[in-house]
Amino acid sequence: DQQVKQNSPSLSVQEGRISILNCDYTNSMFDYFLWYKKYPAEGPTFLISISSIKDKNEDGRFTVFLNKSAKHLSLHIVPSQPGDSAVYFCAATRSGGYQKVTFGTGTKLQVIP
Amino acid sequence: NAGVTQTPKFQVLKTGQSMTLQCAQDMNHEYMSWYRQDPGMGLRLIHYSVGAGITDQGEVPNGYNVSRSTTEDFPLRLLSAAPSQTSVYFCASSWGADPRVETQYFGPGTRLLVL
Numbered sequence A: 001d002q003q004v005k006q007n008s009p010s011l012s013v014q015e016g017r018i019s020i021l022n023c024d025y026t027n028s029m030f031d032y033f034l035w036y037k038k039y040p041a042e043g044p045t046f047l048i049s050i051s052s053i054k055d056k057n058e059d060g061r062f063t064v065f066l067n068k069s070a071k072h073l074s075l076h077i078v079p080s081q082p083g084d085s086a087v088y089f090c091a092a093t094r095s096g097g098y099q100k101v102t103f104g105t106g107t108k109l110q111v112i113p
Numbered sequence B: 001n002a003g004v005t006q007t008p009k010f011q012v013l014k015t016g017q018s019m020t021l022q023c024a025q026d027m028n029h030e031y032m033s034w035y036r037q038d039p040g041m042g043l044r045l046i047h048y049s050v051g052a053g054i055t056d057q058g059e060v061p062n063g064y065n066v067s068r069s070t071t072e073d074f075p076l077r078l079l080s081a082a083p084s085q086t087s088v089y090f091c092a093s094s095w096g097a098d099p100r101v102e103t104q105y106f107g108p109g110t111r112l113l114v115l
Helices: none
Strands: A010-014 A019-025 A032-038 A045-051 A056-059 A062-067 A072-077 A086-093 A101-103 A107-112 B004-007 B010-013 B019-025 B031-037 B044-051 B054-057 B064-066 B076-078 B087-094 B110-114
Touching: A010 A019, A019 A032, A019 A086, A019 A107, A032 A062, A045 A056, A045 A062, A045 A072, A072 A086, B004 B087, B010 B019, B019 B031, B019 B087, B044 B064
Parallel strands: A010 A107, B010 B110
Antiparallel strands: A019 A072, A032 A045, A032 A086, A056 A062, A062 A072, A086 A101, A086 A107, B004 B019, B019 B076, B031 B044, B031 B087, B044 B054, B064 B076, B087 B110
16 A cells, blocks of 8 residues: 555656646655655655645745645745756655655656756 | 765676675664665665664565664675565665654665566
8 A cells, every 4th residue: 555655657847947746645644744856876865854734844946835634745846957857755754663754656857958 | 974885786686596785874873774666666664773783674574684783784685585576775874763853864776686
């Protein structure tokens, strides 16, 4: 049972436009959400996170929105740059336990110059 | 500061062979873990360690053994490789257990093909 779902395997966006990556989750016990970015032949790197007590968190060009009632979160990248081309993983965790992070399947973003 | 390193980068095994995937970190992190990534699935936790001498099972531990004799190293052993273990393996480390306050740092991965 995939508790964290990224239904779009890929996304193409023109440079300078907004990229919106979506993520849905089913476990209502999740209280913290993370986004990781992964380049080919590299490991995932942490990008941005959000607590369930917030509905928005911003870090430069990256903003994550959380809609708890819909069990949905999204990552907005504005403006998109070619260097943003990567696979983005959504992840979720709950209080307690060692790094019990549940990852989504990833969305491959291509930013076209 | 090399971060998290993994060797080898790529390995081909025959069914039934054994091998050890190496992972090392130079950040003095207490917490280390192994994940596997398969097509159409997210990263899944295999085993983890909260410090030298302490290991525990994750979500998909069957077919894998780990040990943690030093803070720096956390090798993953496949005793008898099976085609189902064909995957990309990532090692990760962090200062602490809580992902809400402690970032996990991942290695570059080992791509394993079992024939």
